[in-house]
Amino acid sequence: MGEHGNGDPQSDAVIRAGDGKSSGHAIDNPGLPPHRPRLADVDEKAAKRAERQVSALFLISIIGTVMFFVGYFVVGVTAGDLEMLRLQNTLLGLGVAFAMLGIGLGVVQWARALMPDHEVIEDRKPLRKEEDRAEAAATVNEIVDETQIKRRPLLRNTLIGAALLAPLPAVVVLRDLDRSEDFGVERMRHTIWEEGVRLVRDPTGTPIRAADLTVGSVVHVVPETLREISGHGERLAAKAKSVVLLIRMQPDELAPATGERENWTHEGIIACSKVCTHVGCPVALYERHTHHLLCPCHQSTFDAAQQFKVIFGPAGRPLPQLPITVDDEGFLVARSDFTEPVGPTYWERG
Amino acid sequence: MSTQSLEPKYTEAQYSEVDQYQPATRTGRISNYVDQRVGGTGLVREFGRKVFPDHWTFMFGEVALYSFLITVVSGAFLTFWFDPSMASTQYDGSYAPMQGVEMSMAYATALELSFDVRGGLFMRQLHHWGALMFVMAMAVHMLRVFFTGAFRKPRELNWVVGCALLVAGLGAGFTGYSLPDEVLSGNGLRIIDGMLKAIPMVGTYISFFLFGGEFPGDEVIPRLYSLHIFVIPAVILILIAVHLFMVVVHKHTQYPGPGRTERNVVGYPIGPVYAAKAGGFLFVVFGVLALLAGLFQINALWNYGPYDPSPVQAGTQPDWYIGWFDGVLRLMPGYIGDIPLEFVLPTPWGGNSVALPVLIPMIPITVLLLGLFVWPFLEAWITGDKKEHHVLDRPRNAPGRTAFGMAMMVWYFVMWGAASSDLMATHFSLSLNDVIIWLRVLFFLGPILAFIITKRICLALQRKDREIVLHGNEAGVIEMLPHGEFREKHNRVNDYELFTLVAYESPEVTPARPNAKGKVSLLEKSRAGLNRVFFEDRVAPVSREEYLEALSHDHHESSAALPAAASAQLESSKH
Numbered sequence: 003m004g005e006h007g008n009g010d011p012q013s014d015a016v017i018r019a020g021d022g023k024s025s026g027h028a029i030d031n032p033g034l035p036p037h038r039p040r041l042a043d044v045d046e047k048a049a050k051r052a053e054r055q056v057s058a059l060f061l062i063s064i065i066g067t068v069m070f071f072v073g074y075f076v077v078g079v080t081a082g083d084l085e086m087l088r089l090q091n092t093l094l095g096l097g098v099a100f101a102m103l104g105i106g107l108g109v110v111q112w113a114r115a116l117m118p119d120h121e122v123i124e125d126r127k128p129l130r131k132e133e134d135r136a137e138a139a140a141t142v143n144e145i146v147d148e149t150q151i152k153r154r155p156l157l158r159n160t161l162i163g164a165a166l167l168a169p170l171p172a173v174v175v176l177r178d179l180d181r182s183e184d185f186g187v188e189r190m191r192h193t194i195w196e197e198g199v200r201l202v203r204d205p206t207g208t209p210i211r212a213a214d215l216t217v218g219s220v221v222h223v224v225p226e227t228l229r230e231i232s233g234h235g236e237r238l239a240a241k242a243k244s245v246v247l248l249i250r251m252q253p254d255e256l257a258p259a260t261g262e263r264e265n266w267t268h269e270g271i272i273a274c275s276k277v278c279t280h281v282g283c284p285v286a287l288y289e290r291h292t293h294h295l296l297c298p299c300h301q302s303t304f305d306a307a308q309q310f311k312v313i314f315g316p317a318g319r320p321l322p323q324l325p326i327t328v329d330d331e332g333f334l335v336a337r338s339d340f341t342e343p344v345g346p347t348y349w350e351r352g
Numbered sequence: 353m354s355t356q357s358l359e360p361k362y363t364e365a366q367y368s369e370v371d372q373y374q375p376a377t378r379t380g381r382i383s384n385y386v387d388q389r390v391g392g393t394g395l396v397r398e399f400g401r402k403v404f405p406d407h408w409t410f411m412f413g414e415v416a417l418y419s420f421l422i423t424v425v426s427g428a429f430l431t432f433w434f435d436p437s438m439a440s441t442q443y444d445g446s447y448a449p450m451q452g453v454e455m456s457m458a459y460a461t462a463l464e465l466s467f468d469v470r471g472g473l474f475m476r477q478l479h480h481w482g483a484l485m486f487v488m489a490m491a492v493h494m495l496r497v498f499f500t501g502a503f504r505k506p507r508e509l510n511w512v513v514g515c516a517l518l519v520a521g522l523g524a525g526f527t528g529y530s531l532p533d534e535v536l537s538g539n540g541l542r543i544i545d546g547m548l549k550a551i552p553m554v555g556t557y558i559s560f561f562l563f564g565g566e567f568p569g570d571e572v573i574p575r576l577y578s579l580h581i582f583v584i585p586a587v588i589l590i591l592i593a594v595h596l597f598m599v600v601v602h603k604h605t606q607y608p609g610p611g612r613t614e615r616n617v618v619g620y621p622i623g624p625v626y627a628a629k630a631g632g633f634l635f636v637v638f639g640v641l642a643l644l645a646g647l648f649q650i651n652a653l654w655n656y657g658p659y660d661p662s663p664v665q666a667g668t669q670p671d672w673y674i675g676w677f678d679g680v681l682r683l684m685p686g687y688i689g690d691i692p693l694e695f696v697l698p699t700p701w702g703g704n705s706v707a708l709p710v711l712i713p714m715i716p717i718t719v720l721l722l723g724l725f726v727w728p729f730l731e732a733w734i735t736g737d738k739k740e741h742h743v744l745d746r747p748r749n750a751p752g753r754t755a756f757g758m759a760m761m762v763w764y765f766v767m768w769g770a771a772s773s774d775l776m777a778t779h780f781s782l783s784l785n786d787v788i789i790w791l792r793v794l795f796f797l798g799p800i801l802a803f804i805i806t807k808r809i810c811l812a813l814q815r816k817d818r819e820i821v822l823h824g825n826e827a828g829v830i831e832m833l834p835h836g837e838f839r840e841k842h843n844r845v846n847d848y849e850l851f852t853l854v855a856y857e858s859p860e861v862t863p864a865r866p867n868a869k870g871k872v873s874l875l876e877k878s879r880a881g882l883n884r885v886f887f888e889d890r891v892a893p894v895s896r897e898e899y900l901e902a903l904s905h906d907h908h909e910s911s912a913a914l915p916a917a918a919s920a921q922l923e924s925s926k927h
Contacts, residue, residue: 242566
């Protein structure tokens with residue numbers, strides 16, 4: 003280790019390091035501080051102690067590995083026994099942790115206490131020599147010349163043209179990432195709600211009689227036709243657009259609706275899309291006294307009494323309202339589909 | 353072209369000497385075998401004793417590397433059981449509450465891994481903790497590199513590679529988070545879908561192509577799986593290789609101190625000390641992650657249930673590195689007063705919707721991420737510094753950069769903290785709306801305050817350094833002088849400590865300069881303006897004159913022993 007410098011301020015290493023004068027600092031670079039020997043360097047007893055510490059750590063590692071096997075083979079987890087599973091997981095974790103920390107800390111302690119701790123000075127090489135750069139530039143020029151690309155612009159231009167076009171298939175081939183038959187933005191305007199479709203509880207599928215709904219209650223509902231959709235993916239996609247919240251309050255609490263919305267409620271029962279107009283989370287929290295609906299994802303707050311107007315948070319639009327009425331048997335049904343696309347805003351929504 | 357001469361460049365003996373060597377020792381035999389085939393001993397000669405500077409802050413990059421390796425290995429284990437299919441199945445595994453529930457194969461096999469594969473839960477938790485640690489270590493490593501100026505020439509490109517690694521790490525984390533297909537990650541995907549759709553012109557179609565139709569469909573999980581276990585890890589591995597290669601090319605930076613210069617590296621040789629410490633550290637990182645995975649439950653996905661568009665849990669939190677994306681969405685108001693920020697742009701075909709409440713939050717995200725990539729070039733442009741730097745800055749000695757970095761950190765943490773606005777409200781019994789409103793205020797004021805305060809702290813620390821150089825440390829001992837004056841005794845620091853305090857560069861303001869046409873361009877004016885913000889109130893290091901002046905003052909006043917080198921310097925300056 004002595005070949006570079008031994009940390010003695012009087013040695014030649016320091017003279018090389020000292021550039022204080024040229025840099026104009028208050029004092030010259032004094033070089034490496036003198037090396038202070040560790041206890042283990044001067045006292046063989048201390049070195050022995052360090053050796054025992056390191057091997058103790060290695061022994062802990064062995065115990066850790068054994069602990070892992072105990073956790074794996076001895077702890078029997080019968081089906082669904084969460085307590086035993088927790089115990090097993092803890093033993094596996096502690097076992098691996100001891101096995102690894104024993105080796106890791108042991109080796110680090112070995113390096114710190116016993117391996118040489120003289121700091122060494124090494125010169126940095128210049129990143130490159132100017133001669134190399136010039137030679138490389140000449141080589142590149144030579145290669146370019148040999149291709150004759152500069153003399154033959156026809157070659158160059160047709161190559162550029164071909165190279166610009168050639169990657170396009172790699173993009174186009176991704177077109178079939180969406181193979182749906184109804185591809186396009188039009189499908190986002192419709193849900194499976196339509197006139198006369200009953201509102202049923204999710205997930206039981208029971209229809210709801212208007213008379214059974216008490217004031218202040220809120221129900222998660224889906225269209226009765228949802229269960230008829232066979233494919234898992236299709237059903238989820240249909241549900242993602244058609245989930246609805248059904249709320250009943252005193253009819254006089256509802257702000258009076260005008261125009262087409264006049265008939266969208268039934269005796270204080272009002273329905274809205276459960277999909278937040280911000281980025282699409284289910285608006286799941288309802289506060290009965292204030293009629294406020296809160297989206298737990300980003301805290302958009304809507305007022306159910308005022309046609310789901312936004313009163314706080316990042317949503318930029320009210321929740322779409324589902325027009326409802328009752329059928330001959332007194333069950334709640336939709337009057338029509340939503341009159342606007344549900345869910346987060348998209349460019350083509352208009 | 354000249355004719356090629358047949359005059360050989362190397363002698364025959366040089367070719368054959370490798371075959372004639374008769375190994376006598378074991379090391380000789382092994383090195384001989386390798387050398388005759390790949391000439392590998394040159395590498396050992398080159399790297400075996402290469403010097404590597406040692407400092408505890410240099411280990412964050414290692415933590416990141418090791419966490420990544422552990423995540424890859426534990427992830428490979430998970431792939432043996434996990435089936436990333438969205439096909440529906442009835443759960444019949446050993447977790448009773450879910451038996452008979454219809455769910456995707458992805459969720460069912462994630463449950464199988466947790467309950468029916470021995471060690472599966474441990475590996476899943478190790479994988480998750482490892483991923484969190486990977487991104488965390490990268491972030492802390494980048495902060496170290498930023499605040500010490502290690503990204504400066506010649507390391508700007510390696511900083512860019514590091515930024516790309518961070519982005520790839522975020523991508524790896526997000527795609528993995530979504531795979532188990534339960535309610536929590538499904539709602540995460542739902543938010544991504546909403547953000548994608550807000551992108552003008554192409555957003556809706558990006559969403560269609562990602563989900564294979566309308567959200568959620570039954571294609572997205574296998575697609576994310578391909579990205580998660582193949583594409584992104586491959587990118588990360590390549591970037592790591594480039595990153596480490598450049599570290600070897602540049603050699604590591606070092607902190608300023610006695611013996612250290614721009615032209616040398618001071619530290620421990622790779623073999624044995626550095627290799628032992630770094631190698632041991634791999635096991636330590638593994639051990640710590642195993643401890644976390646064994647003792648601390650993470651992502652208890654059996655509690656959430658299979659993904660369904662209707663339910664959602666209140667008070668859920670994304671993985672920490674996704675938090676700032678979520679938080680900034682919460683901060684943005686949808687309306688200002690009664691005016692909606694979302695509007696319809698009139699077009700001949702009926703109008704297009706512009707979802708500003710979702711688009712505006714993407715601005716700070718883009719600014720921060722892009723800003724990371726370009727910072728080395730921006731700083732070099734502001735300071736006009738074109739020199740190579742291998743000795744690091746102490747953060748206080750670059751007050752402009754340190755203050756700017758802290759401002760950006762505060763900005764980031766406001767967004768990050770906003771992702772827990774609901775938990776802050778419930779834990780501290782505050783109004784949810786008030787929490788958001790205060791965070792909005794902090795979003796704008798926080799960075800400005802952080803800049804001013806940090807800069808003042810840096811300048812004060814620099815002044816304190818000057819005090820120590822000129823007058824020494826306060827000894828805590830009060831002396832009474834013969835004429836009755838009381839004063840505190842000061843102990844001068846030795847030259848080794850002194851050098852660290854005085855040897856730093858402190859550039860002065862470079863005012864705007866006219867270009868070749870004699871005009872001062874707007875760009876140059878703004879550069880000069882930023883340069884002034886960086887350097888106008890600089891605290892210069894103690895100069896040689898000031899130091900000698902202080903020494904001679906001391907010398908006259910008391911006969912206290914000066915450091916040997918200092919009094920020698922004083923003597924020589926008198927002649």
